[in-house]
Every structure is written in C-alpha cells, then in structure tokens.
Amino acid sequence: MKFTANKSDLMAGVGIAIRAVPSHTTMKILECILIEAKGSEIILTANDMEMGIETRVKAGVEVPGTVAVDARMFSEIIRKLPDEIVTFMSDSDYHILIKCGKAKFSIGGKSGEEFTYLPPVEAEECVTVSQFTLKSVIQETIFSVAANENNKVMTGELFEIRGDIFRVVALDGHRIAIRRVALKETFENRKVIVPGKTLLDMSRILTGEMDDLVHIYFAKNHIAFEIPGTKMVSRLIDGEYFNIDQMISGDYETKITVNRTLLLSCVDRATLFVREGDKKPIIFELADQEMHLSIESPLGAMDESLDVAKEGKDMVIGFNPRLMLDALKAISDENVTIYLVNPKAPCFIKDDEMSYTYLVLPVNFIR
Amino acid sequence: MKFTANKSDLMAGVGIAIRAVPSHTTMKILECILIEAKGSEIILTANDMEMGIETRVKAGVEVPGTVAVDARMFSEIIRKLPDEIVTFMSDSDYHILIKCGKAKFSIGGKSGEEFTYLPPVEAEECVTVSQFTLKSVIQETIFSVAANENNKVMTGELFEIRGDIFRVVALDGHRIAIRRVALKETFENRKVIVPGKTLLDMSRILTGEMDDLVHIYFAKNHIAFEIPGTKMVSRLIDGEYFNIDQMISGDYETKITVNRTLLLSCVDRATLFVREGDKKPIIFELADQEMHLSIESPLGAMDESLDVAKEGKDMVIGFNPRLMLDALKAISDENVTIYLVNPKAPCFIKDDEMSYTYLVLPVNFIR
Numbered sequence: 037m038k039f040t041a042n043k044s045d046l047m048a049g050v051g052i053a054i055r056a057v058p059s060h061t062t063m064k065i066l067e068c069i070l071i072e073a074k075g076s077e078i079i080l081t082a083n084d085m086e087m088g089i090e091t092r093v094k095a096g097v098e099v100p101g102t103v104a105v106d107a108r109m110f111s112e113i114i115r116k117l118p119d120e121i122v123t124f125m126s127d128s129d130y131h132i133l134i135k136c137g138k139a140k141f142s143i144g145g146k147s148g149e150e151f152t153y154l155p156p157v158e159a160e161e162c163v164t165v166s167q168f169t170l171k172s173v174i175q176e177t178i179f180s181v182a183a184n185e186n187n188k189v190m191t192g193e194l195f196e197i198r199g200d201i202f203r204v205v206a207l208d209g210h211r212i213a214i215r216r217v218a219l220k221e222t223f224e225n226r227k228v229i230v231p232g233k234t235l236l237d238m239s240r241i242l243t244g245e246m247d248d249l250v251h252i253y254f255a256k257n258h259i260a261f262e263i264p265g266t267k268m269v270s271r272l273i274d275g276e277y278f279n280i281d282q283m284i285s286g287d288y289e290t291k292i293t294v295n296r297t298l299l300l301s302c303v304d305r306a307t308l309f310v311r312e313g314d315k316k317p318i319i320f321e322l323a324d325q326e327m328h329l330s331i332e333s334p335l336g337a338m339d340e341s342l343d344v345a346k347e348g349k350d351m352v353i354g355f356n357p358r359l360m361l362d363a364l365k366a367i368s369d370e371n372v373t374i375y376l377v378n379p380k381a382p383c384f385i386k387d388d389e390m391s392y393t394y395l396v397l398p399v400n401f402i403r
Numbered sequence: 404m405k406f407t408a409n410k411s412d413l414m415a416g417v418g419i420a421i422r423a424v425p426s427h428t429t430m431k432i433l434e435c436i437l438i439e440a441k442g443s444e445i446i447l448t449a450n451d452m453e454m455g456i457e458t459r460v461k462a463g464v465e466v467p468g469t470v471a472v473d474a475r476m477f478s479e480i481i482r483k484l485p486d487e488i489v490t491f492m493s494d495s496d497y498h499i500l501i502k503c504g505k506a507k508f509s510i511g512g513k514s515g516e517e518f519t520y521l522p523p524v525e526a527e528e529c530v531t532v533s534q535f536t537l538k539s540v541i542q543e544t545i546f547s548v549a550a551n552e553n554n555k556v557m558t559g560e561l562f563e564i565r566g567d568i569f570r571v572v573a574l575d576g577h578r579i580a581i582r583r584v585a586l587k588e589t590f591e592n593r594k595v596i597v598p599g600k601t602l603l604d605m606s607r608i609l610t611g612e613m614d615d616l617v618h619i620y621f622a623k624n625h626i627a628f629e630i631p632g633t634k635m636v637s638r639l640i641d642g643e644y645f646n647i648d649q650m651i652s653g654d655y656e657t658k659i660t661v662n663r664t665l666l667l668s669c670v671d672r673a674t675l676f677v678r679e680g681d682k683k684p685i686i687f688e689l690a691d692q693e694m695h696l697s698i699e700s701p702l703g704a705m706d707e708s709l710d711v712a713k714e715g716k717d718m719v720i721g722f723n724p725r726l727m728l729d730a731l732k733a734i735s736d737e738n739v740t741i742y743l744v745n746p747k748a749p750c751f752i753k754d755d756e757m758s759y760t761y762l763v764l765p766v767n768f769i770r
Binding site: 117118137139144336342 | 476479480483484485504505506507508509510511668669671672675702703704705706707708709
C-alpha cells in the first residue's frame with residue numbers, strides 16, 4: 037500500500053477518527069486506526085465497540101491496500117511532521133514507512149484482520165438538521181446526564197422525534213435538561229437513548245455552522261451521524277426512558293423573570309461556599325419584586341439581592357448552586373423566567389416557546 | 404479595619420501574593436495572606452517560610468488595621484466579584500465582611516499574630532537589571548535544575564556576579580544551562596544559590612518588559628527582588644556550587660552550525676520514540692556537510708538528514724533527545740553552533756559572545 041496526502045488533511049482526519057479509540061482497553065486492535073487506501077482517498081476507521089468513526093481524507097493512492105496502525109503513535113507522528121506532503125507506505129509484513137520532507141519514520145503495523153468495521157446501519161429514518169443545531173442541543177443538555185453507571189439509561193440522552201419536533205432530554209435524578217427544535221418535515225414518532233459519550237464526541241466533531249448539515253440515521257439498535265467525509269455509528273442504550281411529559285407538566289404558584297447574567301454571577305459566587313460532599317443550598321427568598329439569595333456554610337456566608345419581575349406568591353426555596361449554575365450557563369437569553377410551585381417541588385426555567393426547559397430539584401434546608 | 408479598593412487592583416495583588424502560599428502545609432497560618440491597611444494602601448503579605456512576598460495595592464483606608472485571611476478563599480471571592488469597588492471590613496473578632504455591588508460575603512479571619520513577616524534583608528549589594536533580562540535568564544535556564552531533592556544545591560540556580568558580568572547557572576548532572584548578561588556597573592564578586600521554586604515564581608511576577616526594572620538585593624542568607632509595589636524575599640541554599648568554569652573550558656574537535664528550527668523539529672520528532680524509563684538516544688552522525696539524525700526503539704524508528712556547516716572531524720554521538728530539545732527551545736537564534744570533542748564528552752551549544760552556553764552529556768549506545 038502506498039499513498040500521499042497533505043499533512044494538514046491527514047491531521048484533521050486522524051483527529052476525528054481517534055475519538056473512537058478507547059483510552060483504556062485490553063484489546064490491542066482497538067487502539068488502532070484502520071487505514072484503507074483506495075480510489076482517490078484513504079478511509080480512517082476506529083471503533084471502540086460501542087461507537088465507531090469512519091472518515092475520509094483526500095489522497096493520491098499509488099498502491100491500494102489496508103493496514104492498522106497504533107492510533108496515538110500515528111497521530112503524534114503526523115502532528116510533529118512539517119507541513120508538507122506525507123508519503124505513507126506499508127509492505128506485506130505491515131511495516132509502515134512514513135516520509136515527509138527529509139524525515140522518515142518506520143513503525144510496526146497490523147494486518148487489520150481482527151479489526152471490527154462499523155456495523156451496517158439499516159436506517160429506518162433520516163433526519164437532517166444543521167450542525168449548529170445538533171452541536172447546540174448536545175452542549176446545552178449533556179451536563180445533565182448521570183456521571184455514574186448505576187442506571188445505564190441516565191448515562192444517555194433521549195432523542196425523540198414527534199411529528200416535526202426533535203427533542204433532546206438528559207437527566208440524572210436531580211435535574212432535567214430539555215431542548216426542543218422544529219424540523220422542516222414531519223417524521224414518524226420515535227424515541228431512542230443515545231450514549232452520552234457518543235454525543236460528547238460527536239459535538240466535538242461538528243463544526244457548529246448553520247450552513248453545514250448533519251444527517252441523523254435511526255436504526256433498530258444503532259444511531260448514525262453523517263457529515264461530509266465522516267460517519268459515526270453508535271449503539272443505542274437499551275431500556276425505557278423516563279416519562280418526561282409527566283414530570284414537566286403542571287401549574288406554578290410563582291413566576292419570576294430575572295437578568296440571567298446577574299443571577300448566574302451571583303449563583304457562581306455562592307459555589308465558593310460549597311465543598312465536595314457537603315450540600316449547602318443557595319436560598320432564593322422571593323418577596324415583592326426582589327429576590328434575596330444567600331448561602332451559609334462552615335466556610336463562610338454570602339448574600340445578595342436581585343431585582344426580579346414577580347407574579348404570584350412569595351416563596352423561600354433552596355437549590356444546589358452547582359445544578360442551578362449549569363442550567364443558567366446553558367441558556368443564552370438575556371432574561372430567564374423561573375416557575376416555582378412550592379419549596380418541595382422542582383423549579384422550571386423555560387422560555388415561552390419551550391425551546392428549552394431546565395428542571396432543578398430543590399434542596400431541603402433548616403433556617 | 405476598613406478599606407475600599409478596585410476589584411482589578413485587588414485581584415492583581417492577590418494573584419502576586421498567593422505565589423508564596425504553599426499548596427500543602429500543616430500550618431494553617433501559612434495558608435493565609437496577611438492584609439494590612441494603612442495610609443493610602445493595603446499591604447498583602449504571604450510567606451511559606453522559604454520565600455515571602457509583600458505587595459501593595461492602592462486603597463481608600465477608612466480604619467487602619469491588620470487581619471489574616473485564607474488565601475485561596477479570598478482569591479476566589481475577589482475573582483468572582485463584579486468589576487466594581489470592593490469594600491473590605493473586619494471587626495475585633497476578625498470576622499471579615501466583603502461587599503461589592505449588591506454582593507456581601509462574610510468569612511472568618513485570623514488575628515495574624517502568628518503570622519511570620521518577611522525577614523529584614525540587610526543588603527550587601529543591589530544589582531539592577533530590566534525585568535525582561537531577569538525573566539529571560541530564568542526561563543532560559545530553570546528547566547535544567549534538578550527535579551529531585553537528593554542534592555539540594557542542584558535544585559537551585561547559581562547567581563554569580565563577576566565584575567560587570569551577571570551569570571545564571573542551572574545543572575542537574577546531565578546538562579548545564581548558562582546565561583550571561585553584561586551589567587551597566589561593576590560589582591564585587593559574589594556567588595549565591597537561589598532556590599529554583601523562588602525563581603520560577605519570580606519569573607511569573609516579572610512583566611518581561613525592557614523598560615521595567617527589578618532590583619536584586621544580595622544579603623548573607625537571603626536574596627530579595629523588588630519591582631514597583633512588590634518585594635520578594637527568599638532564603639538562599641547553603642552549600643558550595645559546582646566549579647562550572649572547569650566543566651565548560653576546553654577545546655573541541657568538531658564544530659557544526661545548523662538551522663535551529665529544523666534541528667529542534669527533528670529532535671522533537673525523535674522524542675516520540677522515547678518512553679519513560681527507557682533511554683534511547685538520538686544519534687547525530689556527522690559526515691561532510693550533512694548531519695544524519697536517527698533513533699530506534701521498540702516503538703519504531705526515525706531518521707532524517709540536515710544540512711550543516713561543519714569544521715573538524717566526522718563524528719557519531721548520541722544524546723537524550725529530551726535534554727537536547729530543552730536546550731534548543733531555550734535559544735532564539737536562527738542558527739546554533741554545536742561544539743563536540745568525542746562521543747564520550749559533553750557537547751556545547753553556545754554563541755560567540757557566550758551569552759548562552761548549554762552543555763548536554765552524551766549517551767552511550769551500541770550500533
């Protein structure tokens with residue numbers, strides 16, 4: 037096998053494929069990127085058995101062929117090359133020779149026979165959105181998936197299609213994050229649970245541009261994402277997701293609107309008094325058109341008042357400041373509206389169009 | 404005690420003082436910054452018993468006084484404040500109240516009675532250089548001090564004054580880094596060993612500007628650095644430094660001049676094949692006007708040829724690529740000149756004016 041490619045093109049391709057290389061594995065072949073040279077391109081494939089990525093790089097192929105190469109070593113070599121044309125060769129023993137400028141590298145490769153290719157995806161549906169949209173909805177919800185694996189379903193995000201609405205949900209038992217986007221067409225109703233890690237990796241590959249598209253393919257046990265030159269296939273998480281609509285329906289007693297940046301800065305300051313393992317809440321005290329925020333812990337105390345526009349009853353309610361902070365950071369509106377029922381019931385932060393809904397459970401406290 | 408100060412001035416001052424707060428200590432008082440309000444400023448002092456920093460911040464002092472405050476908590480609070488005027492108050496029980504905008508913080512302070520002030524420095528000599536010079540000579544040598552404490556002297560840098568020459572030396576048993584600057588005046592000969600940590604912290608406080616000055620005070624057991632508003636005092640390391648001149652004197656058999664960036668990139672690529680604990684050398688093979696560089700390890704192999712201007716004998720010599728890389732990175736000249744004696748003797752990289760000298764020991768190898 038022999039091909040030539042641009043260093044920068046190759047670097048970009050390796051940077052994408054390496055996201056599917058697991059950081060810890062006992063299976064040596066999973067630490068590899070498979071390189072296939074054919075036609076006028078090379079295909080780089082990596083697969084951690086849960087999620088796989090295939091990406092194409094323009095190349096001058098002199099001798100077509102296939103070889104598997106240690107992903108980290110290959111990536112480091114490419115990164116350190118001068119910005120010139122790279123010549124890549126491998127022989128029948130899978131010895132690899134990489135030349136660029138005056139530099140020559142030789143490393144060992146593998147046949148790739150043991151390599152697991154991406155599973156074929158028999159798509160039942162394809163939904164297309166902009167890369168901006170998919171990247172945003174992931175980034176604005178992913179922090180709410182559960183960090184530990186006790187409940188596998190919570191480590192993923194619900195991707196739900198209902199008519200022309202695409203809804204993404206993440207929850208961890210203390211909070212829920214929901215983003216809702218309108219699609220250009222109407223689709224069959226569909227619900228799948230996508231691993232959080234898959235989405236995090238995908239969000240880093242997406243450009244975030246309005247004009248760039250991403251096709252999302254839904255299959256029975258898999259989801260696939262396709263952007264120009266790159267395809268990512270991931271297993272879905274088995275199981276039934278929570279009934280979200282039940283959790284977010286219902287009335288409110290108090291509604292407040294407040295400047296998001298001011299509230300965010302204040303809640304951020306409150307996090308100074310929270311230490312790992314101790315659950316001191318920030319207390320929101322609503323009276324008239326003012327919200328008094330305070331926190332007290334063995335480390336010290338903080339309090340601050342913010343002007344708010346309030347409808348409904350006065351109320352005193354406590355929250356974990358870190359959960360409140362995450363939600364406020366995920367919103368970009370100038371003002372946010374918070375809906376409260378009582379000090380034991382979750383609060384909702386949502387906009388009128390319900391393009392976002394953040395639910396945060398309150399924390400009990402004694403004054 | 405009560406004062407007001409700008410958030411940004413306060414942040415800058417705390418950012419400087421906190422460098423003398425140890426990250427691990429059993430003495431709670433060392434985790435504090437001492438705040439003294441008097442006249443039209445506050446003085447922030449921190450001291451880890453080896454090195455102390457005192458820095459002044461312009462303030463409106465209403466009630467003069469002194470209080471010690473946990474450095475990290477104080478720094479975090481100031482950082483998260485809005486960019487406005489900060490009011491700081493402490494009462495007779497050393498309770499501290501910090502107000503800024505609508506935010507109010509209360510934290511516990513300490514009397515500061517146990518606090519160790521900076522030791523008085525009876526300067527025997529004061530040498531003044533630009534902050535640019537001091538910052539540069541530290542940054543260009545500090546990587547060569549020994550990381551482990553087996554030989555205390557090696558963890559520091561030699562600061563040597565000889566007439567109008569200021570020389571800074573660092574070595575770790577495998578290499579030596581030397582920088583030499585001409586002073587504007589002539590001083591008495593002097594040699595002190597300054598702790599590497601002190602110098603690293605000082606280099607981060609220095610502006611690096613040609614027009615900003617730093618005064619270096621030499622005393623019996625201490626060295627002090629003074630820049631506008633800030634004074635740093637450090638203990639010196641006891642002991643006799645190595646006889647450097649003996650090590651760097653002597654003739655050479657081969658002299659090569661090579662483009663620094665090309666050599667650096669090549670040596671950097673060679674580091675890919677070095678793993679923790681294994682000492683594979685990069686081999687420099689000099690023949691005619693070409694230098695062939697190669698490395699071979701269980702991870703793979705690399706080789707490359709560079710054009711050089713050579714005087715003297717052909718030679719084959721091996722180096723630890725990381726040590727060679729550090730030296731090449733610390734130089735900014737377009738070309739470097741390397742002096743070689745034989746494959747068992749150290750190589751020197753130095754300029755004609757000897758403003759820098761880097762010595763790297765070779766590594767034995769079998770071909």
